[in-house]
């Protein structure tokens with residue numbers, strides 16, 4: 001069951017107005033095409049710096065001590081280093097001495113993928129308490145001269161603690177998929193082939209490039225496919241679901257979910273106007289804001305839908 005959540009947003013606000021000074025865009029275009037008004041930017045902060053407070057908050061919320069955690073899974077597409085992993089850095093900083101730790105790369109689907117993996121460890125008996133931490137400093141890979149992407153993304157972190165429980169509470173069903181053949185539609189290059197012995201022509205880390213229309217077409221199919229898949233696995237219909245929480249990529253996608261399933265917009269949580277697209281951190285930030293805002297109540301069910309880089313997608317159904 002879900003026993004704790006936490007989140008952290010860096011202080012610096014990057015508003016649409018500020019972006020109009022940097023690229024050829026308008027507040028009206030950004031709001032009408034995405035629903036975003038502002039996003040947060042981590043200035044002189046690493047992904048670890050923003051992940052740690054979210055992780056600490058989730059742990060405190062769960063009432064667990066660091067030593068109670070036996071697995072830490074971290075997700076990020078903007079790591080400080082390939083090794084040590086973000087999860088190992090967190091394990092050390094938290095003093096989670098009984099935990100093993102690894103990173104999982106699934107871009108914007110990171111939280112639902114990691115939650116599904118956490119659930120498998122809990123259900124197999126291999127772990128009793130798992131900490132999932134998703135954190136992104138997407139501003140690091142943003143080209144602030146490319147208006148087609150820089151208006152969409154922001155920085156932030158979210159975390160959740162899952163614990164073994166023999167009650168109905170927890171992840172009731174999950175549905176995960178990948179469509180790697182479409183992966184180049186959302187590309188953050190790491191290394192490219194080069195004369196590796198002499199390091200000639202060596203490049204490392206490029207800006208994020210996105211074919212927005214291709215990703216949008218993928219999303220329009222992937223989101224309903226994930227929702228239908230998880231509903232089928234749980235053997236329930238949408239009338240039995242209290243909340244739908246899609247990855248915050250675009251307000252139009254949230255409206256599409258509302259129309260297709262007849263779910264009122266009040267039941268589809270969104271913070272995209274203030275946070276933008278924070279990739280893997282997007283859903284756990286929503287989850288934390290919902291719990292702290294008293295929106296997610298014990299006994300309620302919520303579907304969380306991730307989609308993005310890979311291309312990957314998936315949904316989990318959680319009973320609170």
Ligand code: ACO
Nearest residue numbers: 025029033108147148151212213215216249250307308309
């Ligand atoms: N300001 C002004 N004009 C812009 C901007 C901008 N910021 N960005 C693009 N435009 C222009 C384009 O250049 C284009 O001009 P042209 O017709 O002269 O070539 C025009 O606006 C329309 O461009 P489109 O790409 O067709 O705009 P669209 O309505 O599709 O909206 C958007 C673009 C918002 C990126 C949309 O395609 C989208 O949401 N895609 C999906 C993104 C997504 O879901 N990502 C999430 C998964 S990935 C992840 O989270 C990491």
